[in-house]
Amino acid sequence: MKGFTKAKHLIFFGLILILAAFTVANAAEPVVTTAWVEKNLNNPDVVLVDVRKVEDYKAGHIPGSVNVFYGSWAITKGGLRNELPALDDLFDIIGSAGITPEKHVVVVGPVEPPPSRFDITRVVWTLKYAGVKNVSILDGGYNKWVADKKQVSTDTVKPKASSYKAAVKENLIVNKSYVMSRLGKAILVDVREPDFFQGKKKLDFVAKLGHIKGAVNLPNSLIFNKDGTFKTKQELDKAATDVIGKDKTKEIITYCDTGKTCTAWAFILSDILGYSDVKIYDGSTEEWTKDPNAPFEP
Amino acid sequence: MYRAFLVDKDIIKNDIHFSEGCTSCHKGNPKAWDRKIAHKGLVSRPSKSLSTCETCHEDVVKKFKNSLHFTTAGQREGVKGRFSAQELKVFDNKVFEASCRSCHASCGDCHVSSPPIGGVKMGLIKGHRFVKRDEGKTCGLCHGGRVYPEFTGEYGGSADIHYQKGMICVDCHKKKELHGDGVLYKSMKEIKDRPRCINCHKIGENDSEKAMEAHMMHKDTLSCYACHSSSPYRNCYNCHLGKGAESKPGFFLGVNPRDKKTFTTLRLIPTVRKTFKSAGIEMEHYDRLPNYWDTAPHNIRKRTDRTRSCDACHKERRDYLTSDIIIKDGSKANVEIIFKKNK
Secondary structure, X not given: OHHHHHHHHHHHHHHHHHHHHHHHHHOOOOEEOHHHHHHXXXXXXXXXXXXXOHHHHHHOEOOOOEEOOHHHHOEEEOOEEEEOOOHHHHHHXXXXXXXXXXXXXXXXXXXXXXXXXXXXXXXXXXXXXXXXXXXXXXXXXXXXXXXXOOOOEOOOOOOOOOOOOXXXXXXXXXXXXXXXXXXXXXXXXXXOOHHHHOOOOOOOOOOOOOEEOOOEEOOHHHOEOOOOOEOOHHHHHHHHHHHHOOOOOOOEEEEOOOOXXXXXXXXXXXXXXXXXXXXXXXXXXXXXXXXXXXXXXO | OOHHHOOOHHXXXXXXXXXXXXXHHHOOOOOOOOHHHHOOOOOOOXXXXXXXXXXXXXXXXXXXXXXXXXXXXXXXXXXXOOXXXXXXXXXXXXXXXXXXXXXXXXXXXXXXXXXXXXXXXXXXXXXXXXXXXXXXXXXXOOOOOOHHHHHHOOOXXXXXXXXXXXXXXXXXXXXXXXXXXXXXXXXXXXXXXXXXXXXXXXOOOOOOHHHHHHHHHHOOOEOHHHHHEOOOEXXXXXXXXXXXXXXXXXXXXXXXXXXXXXXXXXEEOOEOOOOOHHHOOOOOOHHHXXXXXXXXXXXXXXXXXXXXXXXXXXXXXXXEOOOOOOOOOOOHHHHHOOOOOOO
């Protein structure tokens, strides 16, 4: 009887190991190379989503990639830039690109001019929010694909649309009242450049100079190499831990001016560096500074 | 020399337009070494005279000569109802040619080099290539105030669903419309074969039960835009000749001034009482035409506030043009297009 129980335990742990191995095999790399994409061009489980403008896509794109340009994923709503579309619209957008929750989506975008790099990370974060399990970024974007002299197509891809439905990960994108409730508890990460964080500069549509009370500064300029590829994991890890520490279980909320560029560090912290509780504040300073009761400091 | 004006050798080698050399279009003296002598008689915008292109593209130019893109007759037609016969003569002589017509497109403005917009010239479209089309530049530059940024979502709100699905200008606006069909039209409203939503979206096809009911109920009284235009579009205010206008986003629903049985999206057109005063035109009949006109905002979505909730119109009257919000000192004709509670 004792021997039988031992055998049962062995089988159980064996199954766990197999399951774990399967899970690892299924987990997509958060950042993939042009070589990886080239190898997977005909992989039916991979959907390449090109978020560049329609005209740019038509002029040339990665063979098989579908075009859903950035403005589809982030809209102006309630006077705020870069907001989520309504959920039914968002699901339509995802479904019409032929994406299902199980597909591995690789987001391809422009990396020049540099601000467009954040189009890519905002779309990635939106897909994660919408319940897509495996989402990656093509390192260096379409520019790297061209620079690496990979094959380019001008044939527009019409994906087979699906009816997309999934459980939304609401906790990835939070609103003002949530941030207010977490002041002094979560780590608030301001990803704007130091002059903006320190209150020396601001964008026209942001009402006040400074940053949300208690925030720390981890600027976006630490993320990319000159060619728009990501810096190494070690470099990113050092930049992050210098500012927010090594405890990867702490709640982190990133913000910027409109909820777009803060998705880059959010993506790096959660998907590359393994921080387990990362959120973005969608309204960011554009919304926060309009509220006279929202604590903001120079 | 500006880099944008350097012509790549490969373009010259591979494009038949260069087979006769630069001077076949730009004139000047190719043998001269002195800049002044070489540039004597230089034509900087060769297609300003359509005869340059007509030599080879006779059929296209023959039609294009009468097209609204070239004649800009629509601008004259839009305002002439405000003038007396005498004022119209002054307008034609003093204003139309000097101001409105200066905006007309010639062949090169779409196929080679962007036209000056508000005094700013963006340069060659793609080196000195003769591009068949490049909508973001060829259409987007002239129509970059209203149509194009609304279409791509850059003006705010959401991008037009057609752009999101990969459609660009020429997918609806065909060559016949852009180059003209040879008929001398007074305005685009006279052209029968224009893009219409119903050409692709027949009522009842692919409609849900709810959509079908809404479409059947409203099809004779509402334009498609009234429900499916998704967000505020650009409205221009206070046009004074030579001084330009100012713009801001707005969304207005009211009676279609061209078809008073229907309700549609209206856009403020910036002609004010003093617009042509400096040309000596008082606009005797200013009050005959309204300041708001039916418009087709290029920001269409399947779902909008009005498709999501009947209450947006039927209870809240949201975005209705009312006497409270029409422009001050506007045309008396505006009263015909505002929403009246007994309607």
